[in-house]
Amino acid sequence: MAAFPESPDVPADTLYAGELEIRAEEGLVLATGRPLTLSVREFELLVAMVKRLGAIITREELYRTVWGGELRAGDRSVDVYVSKLRSKLEAALPDRRFIHTHPGFGYRFQPQPSRNVHMEAARG
């Protein structure tokens, strides 16, 4: 059993970014409270980026952190997974952009309100 009481609602190892809540311990990501289904790579990539919120991170560094090892020339794994991750994040939170590309340098993670889009676009 646990050595000391813990609060299930506020895990120590939880990251926040915009409407995202990332529970690094258990591999769970909540977008506005709703759980996202991310694969292991997607999740670790997200964690790696959020841990350096606002900073530009090179593909080499992302690869070392998430895949472990050196990025080989021509390997597009990072790009592919950034694409997948973007896709899921945008599906969950259409009005925000999270991952920004800095051509020639790498990627930067930063939640950014796109516009004052706050109304349901449910018009016929």
Added chain:
Amino acid sequence: MAAFPESPDVPADTLYAGELEIRAEEGLVLATGRPLTLSVREFELLVAMVKRLGAIITREELYRTVWGGELRAGDRSVDVYVSKLRSKLEAALPDRRFIHTHPGFGYRFQPQPSRNVHMEAARG
């Protein structure tokens, strides 16, 4: 006169999750008032998951909690019992999903209304 709780550490040994009522003391589970017939393993697996509602729980942890001991490589016991449990829960409450799989991470228990929730708004 035994009208008081056995243990002061356990405020209430009855758990609730959606339409489920789980009486840990009696080993009884009611689905919308109707009793379910669960085996010991199934019951303890259910309790272990409900106690961490909404969280992703690894197979290793479930095994330690329910079976007691370390999960050996290749042991599929947890999967098999998750399958059995799902089967009985769905038989009792067809319109709800309880156990969600997070490939690569584990399982998450969370009662979820099953309206028309399966739209892939994947526009090309």
Added chain:
DNA sequence: CGGTGGCTTTCACAGATTTTTCACGGCCGG
């Protein structure tokens, strides 16, 4: 005892998902 039935553990295989690779197409500066 031998048979019966429920529960648990193991095994095996099909199907589902994820990860890795490729390749084509769009952008942009020269």
Added chain:
DNA sequence: CCGGCCGTGAAAAATCTGTGAAAGCCACCG
């Protein structure tokens, strides 16, 4: 037009899950 960079759909390869079924246990019963 060319070449470097990037976004991504898709095929191929690798892993992970769901589950029926066989096999082992054990309590119970005629």
